[in-house]
Amino acid sequence: MLKCSWCMKKFKSGKPIYGQNVKFVEGKKITNSSGRIVHIHLESRNTSVPMLVPGKDSEADKQGIDGIFPICSEKCGEKMRNALSKEISTIQAVNNTIQL
Numbered sequence: 001m002l003k004c005s006w007c008m009k010k011f012k013s014g015k016p017i018y019g020q021n022v023k024f025v026e027g028k029k030i031t032n033s034s035g036r037i038v039h040i041h042l043e044s045r046n047t048s049v050p051m052l053v054p055g056k057d058s059e060a061d062k063q064g065i066d067g068i069f070p071i072c073s074e075k076c077g078e079k080m081r082n083a084l085s086k087e088i089s090t091i092q093a094v095n096n097t098i099q100l
């Protein structure tokens with residue numbers, strides 16, 4: 001069951017799901033789990049959060065997106081962007097939030 005990577009609440013059906021796109025630092029990209037959900041440890045939050053790994057040669061992959069954090073609301077997205085921008089040892093760039 002997919003949960004919001006910020007507040008950890010399960011997504012309700014019928015509500016929009018947002019995705020926070022990120023690009024990993026060179027060499028940190030996850031390549032063995034494409035198309036799957038992995039758990040990424042965030043130093044600043046001291047916890048692991050779910051992240052979708054784009055499938056190889058998917059549209060996201062072609063756009064240079066290495067990971068998508070599922071987000072339940074704009075508010076969670078804003079907090080997540082803040083947290084992710086501190087993860088400079090793994091995350092190189094925090095891109096726009098998209099609707100999944």
Ligand SMILES: [Zn+2]
Binds near residue numbers: 005009073
């Ligand atoms: Zn949330």
